[in-house]
Amino acid sequence: MLPELDPLLHSQLRLAVMSILIGSPEADFVYLRKTTGATAGNLSVQIEKLREAGYITVEKSFRGKMPRTTCRITPTGIKAFETYVEALQDYLPK
Amino acid sequence: MLPELDPLLHSQLRLAVMSILIGSPEADFVYLRKTTGATAGNLSVQIEKLREAGYITVEKSFRGKMPRTTCRITPTGIKAFETYVEALQDYLPK
């Protein structure tokens, strides 16, 4: 039987966010939006879902006078991502 | 920018079906159901979507008196699967 794929990670946009955050210590909203090509609304919703799950942290601050939202992956998120990638291997040709 | 992931393939169950069919020349409904662990209803729906897209063919016959539904991947399906797997690589750690 094929393993389950964490539904929270098996979403193009959430996977993209996690993939970016796995590779860099932090990324802000604007960067994530440009890199993923997502709309702001969609990105906002999916970031919140990842945050709720404890996969990422979200920090709001100001860069000069403009607001800034910084995302970071958590140890829980790293673990979940690794588990997902491993499960995914069973779906891909060897 | 991260590449798009074919939404038709980026679904756990449809990906599972395609993954099985990539690895064997044919598989029947019962086998797919057991291997994926899906409910018959869900499998029926997802097989139909793959068939509509031209990714698989679906052949109905009888094994003795019992009906049998056999699925096979098409060249289009193989291509789509390969493209999907390649795009997916960009989401996974190197």
Added chain:
DNA sequence: AATATTTGGTTTATTATATAAACTAGTTTA
């Protein structure tokens, strides 16, 4: 100085998707 535009988002509404439940049609078993 007022007004229009842009930035950086959130909230709400709509559409699409996944899944389960209910159903059909026929077969085998008790």
Added chain:
DNA sequence: TAAACTAGTTTATATAATAAACCAAATATT
């Protein structure tokens, strides 16, 4: 012959993805 099983399909429901509308503040334009 009635109950239970097989092999599915259809329909309904819950969830998810996405877009559209909105908001507050900053910056640019006339």
